[in-house]
Amino acid sequence: MGAAVAVVSDERAPELVEVLAPGESGSDAETTVAQTATQTGWMYRMTPRVWLVLTMLVAMAVRLVNLNSSGFNSDEAVYAGQAASLAGNPLYTSQFPVFRAHPLFLPVLISPLFGSGTHDVIARVLVAFLGVATVFVVFLIGRELFGSKTGVLAALILALMPYHVGVTRQLLLDGPAVLCITLAFWMFARFVRTKGTDWLLASAATMGLAVLTKETSVIVVGAFVVFIIVSSEIRRPVRTLVLFCGVVAAVSITFPLVMSVAGRSSTGSNYLAWQLARTSNHDATFYLTVIPASMGWLVVLAAGVALLFRVNRTWRALLLVCWILVPLAAFEIYPLKGFQYLLPVAPAMAVLAARGLMVWHLPARWKLGTGAVARPAVAALVVASLLVGTWSTVYSSAGASVLAGGGGIPGGRDAGNWIGAHLIPGTELLTVGPSMANILTYYGHRPAQGLSVSSDPLHRNPSYSPVYNPDLSIHQGQFSYLVWDAYSAYRSPTTAHRLQVLVAKHHGIPVYTGRVDGRPVVVIYQVRP
Numbered sequence: 159m160g161a162a163v164a165v166v167s168d169e170r171a172p173e174l175v176e177v178l179a180p181g182e183s184g185s186d187a188e189t190t191v192a193q194t195a196t197q198t199g200w201m202y203r204m205t206p207r208v209w210l211v212l213t214m215l216v217a218m219a220v221r222l223v224n225l226n227s228s229g230f231n232s233d234e235a236v237y238a239g240q241a242a243s244l245a246g247n248p249l250y251t252s253q254f255p256v257f258r259a260h261p262l263f264l265p266v267l268i269s270p271l272f273g274s275g276t277h278d279v280i281a282r283v284l285v286a287f288l289g290v291a292t293v294f295v296v297f298l299i300g301r302e303l304f305g306s307k308t309g310v311l312a313a314l315i316l317a318l319m320p321y322h323v324g325v326t327r328q329l330l331l332d333g334p335a336v337l338c339i340t341l342a343f344w345m346f347a348r349f350v351r352t353k354g355t356d357w358l359l360a361s362a363a364t365m366g367l368a369v370l371t372k373e374t375s376v377i378v379v380g381a382f383v384v385f386i387i388v389s390s391e392i393r394r395p396v397r398t399l400v401l402f403c404g405v406v407a408a409v410s411i412t413f414p415l416v417m418s419v420a421g422r423s424s425t426g427s428n429y430l431a432w433q434l435a436r437t438s439n440h441d442a443t444f445y446l447t448v449i450p451a452s453m454g455w456l457v458v459l460a461a462g463v464a465l466l467f468r469v470n471r472t473w474r475a476l477l478l479v480c481w482i483l484v485p486l487a488a489f490e491i492y493p494l495k496g497f498q499y500l501l502p503v504a505p506a507m508a509v510l511a512a513r514g515l516m517v518w519h520l521p522a523r524w525k526l527g528t529g530a531v532a533r534p535a536v537a538a539l540v541v542a543s544l545l546v547g548t549w550s551t552v553y554s555s556a557g558a559s560v561l562a563g564g565g566g567i568p569g570g571r572d573a574g575n576w577i578g579a580h581l582i583p584g585t586e587l588l589t590v591g592p593s594m595a596n597i598l599t600y601y602g603h604r605p606a607q608g609l610s611v612s613s614d615p616l617h618r619n620p621s622y623s624p625v626y627n628p629d630l631s632i633h634q635g636q637f638s639y640l641v642w643d644a645y646s647a648y649r650s651p652t653t654a655h656r657l658q659v660l661v662a663k664h665h666g667i668p669v670y671t672g673r674v675d676g677r678p679v680v681v682i683y684q685v686r687p
Contacts (some may be wrong), residue, residue, distance in 0.1 A: 187680070206306040209295055212266060217317035218291040221286035221327055224552050226279040229571025230595035234329040235600035236621075238281055241265040242272035249276065249603050252645065255621075261413040264334050276601060278571070281329045289326025292337045293317045299344040300509045300670040302351070303474040304516070311537060312505075312512035321452035322504045322546030327551070331372040332498040338368035339378050340410035340505045343481060346382060350473060352389050355401070362402045366409020373413075378502050379406055381484040388480075391473040440495040445486065449500050454547065456540045457511045462513030481506035567597060567645045569672035569679035574601020576670050577682070581639065587682075588637040590621050592656050594680075598641065606641070610627060610653040628656075632664050635687050640666055644679045661685065 179354035201525045230238060239254030244265055250272075256262075268281050284418035296316045300309030316322055326333040365382070386392050386399050413581040440448075450458045464470050465479070482503045489499050577587070577598055585604050589595040589684075592608035599606050615626040631637055640661050647654035666683030673679065 174448040182346045187397070191574070192496045205217050207308045209310040210294075210313065210635075211520055213297070213314045213317050214290060214294060217290045218286075218464070220318065220323050220548050220552055221289050222283065225286065225327060228568050229276050229574070230597060230600060231327035231567045231570075232596040234278070234282075235596040237265055237329055237331065238268075238272060238278065239596075239600050241269040241281070244269040245273040247272055247274055250600075251602070253605060255594065261370045261373060263413075264331055267334075268329075273606050276603075279330075282327065285329055285333050286326055286338050288334050289322065291666065292322070292326070292333070292340050295337065295340045296508055297342055299340065299347060299505070299603075302344060302347045303477070303509065304513050308509070308512045308516050310516060312509040314541055315454075315457055315511055315544070316508040318507060318541060319453055319457065319504060319508065320544060320551045321570050322451065322501065323548050324452070324551045325498045325501050330498060332501045334372040335368045335375050336501050336505065338371060338500050339375060343369065347474070347477060350477070354394075356609045358398065359403060359405055362405035366406045369410035370413055374499065375502065376410070377485050377488045378481075379403070381480040384484055385477055385480045389473050389476055390436050393553065399459065404670075405561050406497070442490070444495045445490055451503060452497075452547065453507055454540070454541045454544045457507060460514040460540055462514070463509050463518055464510050467514075467517050467519075469517055469680075470513060475510070478510045480511070485581065502676070511540070520548075567593070568674045569643065570594060570597035570645075571601050573641070573643075573670065573672050573680040573682065574598045576638075576672075577602030577604050580670075584683060586637055587641055588625065588628060588631075588660075589641040590643060590657050591650055592619070593649075594641060594643045607637075610646070610650050611655055627664070628660060632660065632685055633687050638685060639669075640664075640683045640685055642681045642683070644677070645686050 159656050165637075184650045193613070236254065239250045240251035240256065240555065241264075243254045244254050246264070260307045267386070268284060271277060271280050271284070284575070293313050296392065297309040297313035300312035302309075322333075322336075345357050345361035345364060348354070349361060361382075365375070365379060369376065382402060385397050390583050392398050459483075465475065484547045485500060485503050489495065515533070518533065518536070556648060574597060577585075578601065581604055583604070585597060587595070587602075587604060587606040589598065589606050589608050591610040595606035595608045598604065607623060607625055609623045609625060609628060611619075611624045625631055632640075640657055642654060642657055642661075664685035664687075666685045671678050671684040
């Protein structure tokens with residue numbers, strides 16, 4: 159049996175949506191909504207403010223508990239080292255250049271934390287709080303589009319989503335960038351509803367900050383462009399498009415201008431060439447399997463269900479669909495597929511899933527059961543389904559993560575601390591790959607290079623230098639310590655074998671072995687020329 163859907167006060171109170179049986183009218187809106195509030199039970203009797211406070215506490219807990227169980231991964235070490243160099247920390251100024259591949263917004267923001275000493279947890283705490291702030295902004299955009307109850311449910315979904323929890327527990331650019339992106343969409347939604355140009359300009363400026371945080375955020379600008387072009391709500395699309403893109407460009411151009419003034423513009427161009435020439439690191443189905451599993455399959459299903467109901471066929475759902483599909487399509491086409499690249503779509507998925515959970519309904523003869531029993535039960539099931547993945551993220555396995563951006567690298571911090579305490583300054587190390595080299599350089603304050611760095615400029619990060627003849631470098635005394643680690647060996651077994659050949663050839667002696675659950679994860683060998 160079908161059902162007709164009436165929207166009550168669509169512009170000012172989008173949460174007042176009622177599913178009516180065929181033949182019913184929406185004229186008695188207040189009576190219908192009151193009946194619905196009575197029928198739908200505990201979710202409607204609890205005030206949204208109480209639910210929001212509880213949600214924020216949950217979001218904070220899952221992002222802070224056990225936060226420092228493992229040390230920095232490679233990207234975290236680079237951003238922290240860059241921030242320390244910006245702060246003039248003498249331990250890092252010679253090892254981590256101020257100008258690297260990415261924009262400077264986050265390193266500048268956290269640089270006061272790295273003026274002296276070696277830190278990790280304090281920077282992660284800051285990023286975790288930015289992740290909690292994103293949860294609150296998801297509530298704002300959910301309330302703006304569909305009402306307070308949908309906003310609270312969307313915030314709860316994002317608060318427990320393993321994908322967002324995992325990334326915002328790390329010192330990565332993606333979490334802060336997603337906060338800016340979510341703010342920009344909230345401001346843009348207010349622009350669409352109120353037609354206030356000030357909201358449009360604020361949204362564009364905030365998107366510019368997102369690009370300054372991580373340059374791949376420019377892809378999300380395409381979602382705004384598509385919406386402006388196809389939505390009938392935008393009365394003057396050309397003017398809106400010019401204003402929005404102009405402000406985004408004006409803000410985001412700050413970084414290339416700074417690099418140009420500093421005489422480091424070649425760094426950006428070299429990095430772009432390397433990114434475009436990189437080969438795919440995952441198969442084409444990566445974003446269709448790994449990422450939905452990390453978001454929660456039931457969340458993805460609920461988001462899809464939302465689009466089945468006529469009540470959602472408005473500009474609000476269109477905005478969320480553009481927000482999701484444009485980055486997904488762009489990164490699916492782009493051969494390089496990073497685990498955290500699709501994090502910008504997580505807030506939109508949370509809002510769309512919450513909307514689906516709030517409006518789905520059974521056939522008209524079971525209408526009372528939908529609101530009183532089935533709908534709250536299904537919503538609780540979807541939220542509960544996230545708990546297993548979140549628990550695994552907070553109390554992650556001791557084994558090394560094989561996904562860049564998936565978490566810290568076990569054993570790296572301890573090995574770096576040992577190096578800093580036992581090796582004389584200036585000692586240079588050779589590692590399997592640049593990831594462990596970055597970590598050991600950050601914690602051990604000794605230079606390290608990766609054996610796997612390509613000699614072809616188009617196939618290596620311009621921040622890294624290749625070791626053209628490692629055997630000769632050892633003979634000449636450049637490297638007196640070689641480092642094997644399980645993370646790099648898993649990702650590059652051929653290079654790990656090459657390093658072991660060098661260890662055997664130069665009579666390497668293990669002087670340090672880091673173990674997790676009895677398994678060696680980092681081994682440092684001393685070799686002789």
